[in-house]
Amino acid sequence: MVIEQLSIDEWERLKAIRLRALADAPDAFGSTFEQVSLWPDTRWQEQCRTIPTFVAVIDGRDAGLVRGVASREHSDAVFVISMWVEPAARRQGVGSALIDALTAWARSRGFSRLLLDVSDTNLAAIALYVSKSFQPNGRTSTMPPPREHIREHQRELRILSSGLSDVGER
Helix, strand or coil: CEEEECCCCCHHHHHHHHHHHHHHCHHHCCCCHHHHCCCCHHHHHHHHHHCCEEEEEECCEEEEEEEEEECCCCCCEEEEEEEEECHHHCCCCHHHHHHHHHHHHHHHCCCCEEEEEEECCCHHHHHHHHHCCCEEEEEEEECCCCCCCCEEEEEEEEECCCCCEECCCC
């Protein structure tokens, strides 16, 4: 397995992986396949230019994805978005490697926390986040329409400049 950061001209690759993720796990994301499949190429190009995207490649195949954006609410935090591992590659360390890549990227840019929202019923994702020391921070919400019946909670990972995580009190 190799983790690659997409370059700004790899928007078609981003589009293909993202649509696979939405088709595979529709209740894991705020966006729907139907919404995202209608995006014009210019939107994909812009996303590839502005959102750091890491892809896990196994035997030449894109097998997972994670992206991160600066939090709108917290200047010290990166929000984890689009986390996905294809079914055949799950439980093989792919998700962990993707989180590690995003953590290293965030740390190198001076961020001290990663935040994410996860569905309360997505037990596999929760297990991954627990294994990476993400802790619930008390914030809860629901998914956007049309899945507002799905509850989610926010988790947080504090990262230190040394590369270690700090799961103690905030």
